Amino acid sequence: MSDATITVLPGDGVGPEVTAQALQVLHAVEELYGHTFTVHQGLVGLAAIAAEGVAISETTFETCAHSDAILFGAIGSLPAGKNHSGGPRPEQALFRLRKEFGFFANLRPVRPVESRYDASPLKPEYLKGTDLIFVRELSAGLYYGHLESVPGKPSEIRRTGDEAEAIDTLLYTSHEIERVVRTAFEIAADRGGKLTSVDKANVLSSSVLWREVVARVARDYPTVTYEHMLVDACAMGLIRNPADFDVIVTENLFGDILTDEASMLTGSIGMLPSASLGQRRTESGSFGLYEPIHGSAPDIAGQDSANPIGAVLSAALLLRHSLGLHREASAVEKAVEDVIHQGYRTVDLHEGGCTVIGTQEMGQRIRDTL
Amino acid sequence: MSDATITVLPGDGVGPEVTAQALQVLHAVEELYGHTFTVHQGLVGLAAIAAEGVAISETTFETCAHSDAILFGAIGSLPAGKNHSGGPRPEQALFRLRKEFGFFANLRPVRPVESRYDASPLKPEYLKGTDLIFVRELSAGLYYGHLESVPGKPSEIRRTGDEAEAIDTLLYTSHEIERVVRTAFEIAADRGGKLTSVDKANVLSSSVLWREVVARVARDYPTVTYEHMLVDACAMGLIRNPADFDVIVTENLFGDILTDEASMLTGSIGMLPSASLGQRRTESGSFGLYEPIHGSAPDIAGQDSANPIGAVLSAALLLRHSLGLHREASAVEKAVEDVIHQGYRTVDLHEGGCTVIGTQEMGQRIRDTL
Ligand SMILES: CC(C)[C@H](C(=O)O)[C@@H](O)C(=O)O
Ligand SMILES: CC(C)[C@H](C(=O)O)[C@@H](O)C(=O)O
Numbered sequence: 001m002s003d004a005t006i007t008v009l010p011g012d013g014v015g016p017e018v019t020a021q022a023l024q025v026l027h028a029v030e031e032l033y034g035h036t037f038t039v040h041q042g043l044v045g046l047a048a049i050a051a052e053g054v055a056i057s058e059t060t061f062e063t064c065a066h067s068d069a070i071l072f073g074a075i076g077s078l079p080a081g082k083n084h085s086g087g088p089r090p091e092q093a094l095f096r097l098r099k100e101f102g103f104f105a106n107l108r109p110v111r112p113v114e115s116r117y118d119a120s121p122l123k124p125e126y127l128k129g130t131d132l133i134f135v136r137e138l139s140a141g142l143y144y145g146h147l148e149s150v151p152g153k154p155s156e157i158r159r160t161g162d163e164a165e166a167i168d169t170l171l172y173t174s175h176e177i178e179r180v181v182r183t184a185f186e187i188a189a190d191r192g193g194k195l196t197s198v199d200k201a202n203v204l205s206s207s208v209l210w211r212e213v214v215a216r217v218a219r220d221y222p223t224v225t226y227e228h229m230l231v232d233a234c235a236m237g238l239i240r241n242p243a244d245f246d247v248i249v250t251e252n253l254f255g256d257i258l259t260d261e262a263s264m265l266t267g268s269i270g271m272l273p274s275a276s277l278g279q280r281r282t283e284s285g286s287f288g289l290y291e292p293i294h295g296s297a298p299d300i301a302g303q304d305s306a307n308p309i310g311a312v313l314s315a316a317l318l319l320r321h322s323l324g325l326h327r328e329a330s331a332v333e334k335a336v337e338d339v340i341h342q343g344y345r346t347v348d349l350h351e352g353g354c355t356v357i358g359t360q361e362m363g364q365r366i367r368d369t370l
Numbered sequence: 371m372s373d374a375t376i377t378v379l380p381g382d383g384v385g386p387e388v389t390a391q392a393l394q395v396l397h398a399v400e401e402l403y404g405h406t407f408t409v410h411q412g413l414v415g416l417a418a419i420a421a422e423g424v425a426i427s428e429t430t431f432e433t434c435a436h437s438d439a440i441l442f443g444a445i446g447s448l449p450a451g452k453n454h455s456g457g458p459r460p461e462q463a464l465f466r467l468r469k470e471f472g473f474f475a476n477l478r479p480v481r482p483v484e485s486r487y488d489a490s491p492l493k494p495e496y497l498k499g500t501d502l503i504f505v506r507e508l509s510a511g512l513y514y515g516h517l518e519s520v521p522g523k524p525s526e527i528r529r530t531g532d533e534a535e536a537i538d539t540l541l542y543t544s545h546e547i548e549r550v551v552r553t554a555f556e557i558a559a560d561r562g563g564k565l566t567s568v569d570k571a572n573v574l575s576s577s578v579l580w581r582e583v584v585a586r587v588a589r590d591y592p593t594v595t596y597e598h599m600l601v602d603a604c605a606m607g608l609i610r611n612p613a614d615f616d617v618i619v620t621e622n623l624f625g626d627i628l629t630d631e632a633s634m635l636t637g638s639i640g641m642l643p644s645a646s647l648g649q650r651r652t653e654s655g656s657f658g659l660y661e662p663i664h665g666s667a668p669d670i671a672g673q674d675s676a677n678p679i680g681a682v683l684s685a686a687l688l689l690r691h692s693l694g695l696h697r698e699a700s701a702v703e704k705a706v707e708d709v710i711h712q713g714y715r716t717v718d719l720h721e722g723g724c725t726v727i728g729t730q731e732m733g734q735r736i737r738d739t740l
Contacts, residue, residue, distance in 0.1 A: 077572055091572050121609050126491040142540065143573055156575035163544055166579035170512065170538040200623070202447055202461050203513055205526040209536035232630035233665075239491050239609065239634040253570070257627060260602035264609040 002035040002284065004323050007067040009044045009060070012090065013296025014306035014359075015073025021308035021363030022071060022315040028367045029319065029328050040067065045075030045090035045296070055093035064097065068282040069322035071315060072097075072291035076298055098138050102278035103289055104176065105183040106136040107317070108259045109273070112266045113340045118352040119267030122239065129243035130265055133191075135184040136255025138276055140176045141206075143252050145169030172206045172251065177213040183277070184249035185221040193246035195226040198234045198254055210251065231258070238262050259293055268348040269294045270307025273314035275321050284324030290314040304358040307346040309336055312366055335369040372405040372654070374693050377437040379414045379430070382460065383666025384676035384729075385443025391678035391733030392441060392685040398737045399689065399698045410437065415445030415460035415666070425463035434467065438652040439692035441685060442467075442661035446668055468508050472648035473659055474546065475553040476506040477687070478629045479643070482636045483710045488722040489637030492609065499613035500635055503561075505554040506625025508646055510546045511576075513622050515539030542576045542621065547583040553647070554619035555591040563616035565596040568604045568624055580621065601628070608632050629663055638718040639664045640677025643684035645691050654694030660684040674728040677716040679706055682736055705739040 008023055010016035023039065030037050042060035043051055055075075064070050075090040097103070111131045117124040145156075145168040157166045181197070188195040197214045199207035211228055218226050229237070231254045237244065238258065242265050250258065263269040272293040280287040292310025300306055313336060320329035339362070343354040346362055357365070378393055380386035393409065400407050412430035413421055425445075434440050445460040467473070481501045487494040515526075515538040527536045551567070558565040567584045569577035581598055588596050599607070601624045607614065608628065612635050620628065633639040642663040650657040662680025670676055683706060690699035709732070713724040716732055727735070 089572075121492050121496040123491055123493055142570075145540075157579050164579055164582075165541065165543045166574075166576040168540040168574045168576050170515075170540060172536055174532075174534040200512075200626075202459075203623075204515075204536075204538045206536040206538050209527050209534055212534075232626050235605070235627045235631035236634055236639055239631065253573075254627075256570075256602050257605045257624075261605035261609065261631060264606055269606055 002323050002325060004035070004069070004282075005038045005040070005067045006069050006071055006318070007040045007042060007064045008071045009042050009064075009073065010047075011045045011073035011296060012047055012076035013074055013298040013301040015045075015075070015296055017301070017304070017306050017359050018292060018308040018311035019071060019073040021359060021366075022311035024363055025312050025332060025367055025370070026071075026315050026319075028370055029325075029332065032370060033325070033328055035325070044072070044093040048093065049088050049090060053088065055088050055090050056096060061096070061100075064101070068287065069318045070097070070289040071318060072289055073311065074292065074294060074296040076296040095143060097289055098276060099144065101287065101289070102139065102280065103276035104137060104139040105180050105277045106134075106138040106255065107187075107275040107277065108134040108136060108255075108293060110134070110259075110262045110265055113337050115341050119345065119349045120265055121267070121350070122242075122265060126240075127242060127265060132242065132245040132262070133187065133247055134255055134259050134262070135180060135187060135247060135249040136259065137176070137180040137251045138255075140172055141252035142168050142170045145171065170204065170206050172209060174209060174213050177210050178217060181214050181217045181249055184247055185217055185224055188224045188226075188247040189221050191246065193224070195224055195247045195249060196229050196234070196245055197226060198229050198231050198248060198250035198258070200231050200254075201228065202230065206251070214249075234258060235261060238265070263293065267350055268307060270310050270346065270348045271313075272310050273317055275314070275317040277321060282322050285320075285322045288318065288322045290318040304360055305347050306359050307348045308359050308363050309346075312336060312363065331370055332366070335366045338369050339365045372693050372695060374405070374439070374652075375408045375410070375437045376439050376441055376688070377410045377412060377434045378441045379412050379434070379443065380417075381415045381443040381666060382417055382446035383444055383668040383671040385415075385445070385666055387671070387674070387676050387729050388662060388678040388681035389441060389443040391729060391736075392681035394733055395682050395702060395737055395740070396441075396685050396689075398740055399695075399702065402740060403695070403698055405695070414442070414463040418463065419458050419460060423458065425458050425460050426466060431466070431470075434471070438657065439688045440467070440659040441688060442659055443681065444662065444664060444666040446666040465513060467659055468646060469514065471657065471659070472509065472650065473646035474507060474509040475550050475647045476504075476508040476625065477557075477645040477647065478504040478506060478625075478663060480504070480629075480632045480635055483707050485711050489710075489715065489719045490635055491637070491720070492612075492635060496610075497612060497635060502612065502615040502632070503557065503617055504625055504629050504632070505550060505557060505617060505619040506629065507546070507550040507621045510542055511622035512538050512540045515541065540574065540576050542579060544579060544583050547580050548587060551584050551587045551619055554617055555587055555594055558594045558596075558617040559591050561616065563594070565594055565617045565619060566599050566604070566615055567596060568599050568601050568618060568620035568628070570601050570624075571598065572600065576621070584619075604628060605631060608635070633663065637720055638677060640680050640716065640718045641683075642680050643687050645684070645687040647691060652692050655690075655692045658688065658692045660688040674730055675717050676729050677718045678729050678733050679716075682706060682733065701740055702736070705736045708739050709735045
């Protein structure tokens with residue numbers, strides 16, 4: 001029996017729709033397994049800017065701080081042009097949560113459903129055996145270059161007359177590299193698998209340091225085979241031989257790019273969940289933030305057509321990593337797999353003779369299958 | 371009748387093998403069309419370090435400077451660990467050529483052969499109509515962060531006791547952005563097509579400036595439709611809807627990653643050519659450097675199994691852009707397409723009932739088809 005506090009931040013666009021389904025799945029788990037989840041809600045992103053004038057308010061931040069886990073939807077973007085106006089930007093909510101809560105490891109598992117490989121643009125024979133997990137560094141690198149105070153990333157565009165110059169800084173300390181690499185080795189050891197560390201060591205100093213730290217940490221994990229791979233080669237390898245990968249660890253921006261690409265192995269970015277974890281412990285796991293990897297997709301918001309699976313699988317990761325409810329997490333994952341296997345799909349997935357259903361029906365079917 | 375000087379820098383690994391085929395294709399063009407090409411050869415990369423102690427010697431550099439075009443093979447890497455030892459690194463040759471000759475625009479066309487879509491890991495229906503070209507910025511960004519003197523990029527790893535910190539700088543001036551964006555708009559206008567500008571404007575200051583410059587330059591090209599896209603979305607879109615792209619312009623490292631990924635649309639990185647161009651004019655075109663986008667692939671070097679098509683198509687780009695020989699360039703491209711269509715492939719391509727042939731035979735067949 002678990003007694004846990006969860007803060008839900010639905011955010012913008014399709015965020016509220018998909019989070020609603022994920023939350024209902026959590027409630028179903030609560031009932032089925034006899035747990036008690038106390039749920040708080042808060043605003044983030046454009047929704048928070050509109051209502052509270054900031055991308056995330058202090059109150060919301062505090063509510064998160066006193067929870068075991070955060071279930072996050074998606075945040076929108078400002079219209080182009082307003083992006084650097086100096087006002088609050090929706091992304092700041094995410095950057096602040098990641099940074100201040102020390103969420104340095106972002107786990108993004110990618111596992112296409114075997115009986116439904118046809119959902120992907122790739123030929124089935126290329127997908128055979130694909131089951132990988134990214135460990136993306138989440139609290140340093142270019143995302144935090146020249147970040148002087150956390151909530152407001154100052155403009156680093158310098159203007160002289162008609163000319164302008166913009167600078168971003170890619171900085172990593174060996175400590176920042178080591179903690180995320182260690183997390184990745186732990187996961188690889190648990191899976192009895194291998195680790196691919198991705199960098200651009202033929203160009204970047206930070207990647208040279210990255211390789212050095214990986215080689216050092218590797219000595220503590222003699223059972224794990226590891227390799228270094230350049231980011232360009234990895235972008236290619238993910239399509240050419242996806243089954244060759246097991247655990248992939250990489251820096252923040254490379255992880256951002258490669259995971260969106262890898263979502264195509266499942267057929268849609270709407271399928272992928274993520275867990276952001278740090279040092280802080282809860283009673284039976286890690287304090288964490290859980291979000292689908294897709295964005296707010298304002299063009300399809302409010303149409304009951306968004307894929308809730310990324311959000312639902314994020315809730316499964318929440319059960320596992322923050323609440324220590326492993327059986328429940330696996331049950332949710334199994335229910336998703338079953339519904340996909342039965343031939344139900346949201347419109348983002350290649351139809352392939354399947355039955356196309358809406359956001360809510362997908363959520364309902366997953367709950368019914370639990 | 372053209373009278374041109376070409377410097378060939380075969381480099382390392384499979385570089386010499388594929389360049390040899392490309393050069394023979396150029397000689398075939400010379401004979402068939404009655405041109406005179408004066409060819410010089412030089413060392414670069416590991417080959418140059420071994421023989422001359424530097425990644426590219428002053429003499430070789432000067433020879434290049436007095437040519438109309440450079441045909442480049444591939445350069446190897448130092449073994450991991452030796453990468454930051456302070457000695458010469460093979461990549462420096464490439465960085466120096468790109469920087470000192472002002473090659474700011476790197477063109478990378480991607481056009482899978484329609485009758486042979488099965489060479490790709492993607493399903494044929496996803497490839498239908500794919501014909502795109504990348505314009506990658508090549509002389510700024512993270513590649514040149516903290517570059518104090520061109521040939522030796524100083525180590526930016528700072529150590530204090532057991533701790534270390536590494537910094538790379540992503541810097542763009544509006545001038546550097548404008549010239550490459552203008553090149554991309556020119557190409558889009560020529561193709562009667564559209565332009566996708568790829569950045570990470572929700573995170574990077576340099577991308578915010580990038581968008582601003584794109585919007586400004588766009589006013590000079592009212593016939594070209596353009597859009598902004600985030601790099602993560604593009605990494606996904608290239609697999610999901612490759613035919614939706616036409617001309618893609620992006621900064622240096624994003625271009626590096628995305629073009630390797632996009633090579634999978636053709637089935638192999640061995641298929642893709644590139645042209646690096648700057649301001650300098652030759653008699654009938656631009657001074658340029660032409661190289662396949664693949665690397666030195668030391669594991670398969672010397673086995674007559676490398677795919678020479680990327681190198682041969684690079685020679686075609688050389689004919690077009692540096693020598694103004696449009697008809698000849700198209701003839702080479704057509705010959706490559708015909709040989710692929712006839713069902714000949716090197717081993718890097720998915721076999722699919724085709725005849726697998728070696729590097730030399732592939733070169734020979736292309737020449738015979740000319
Ligand atoms: C919304 C954006 C800032 C974010 C990122 O780049 O990290 C998103 O793409 C992600 O992957 O979580
Ligand atoms: C060899 C390497 C430095 C180079 C690059 O990163 O530019 C290569 O990957 C390329 O794409 O030309």
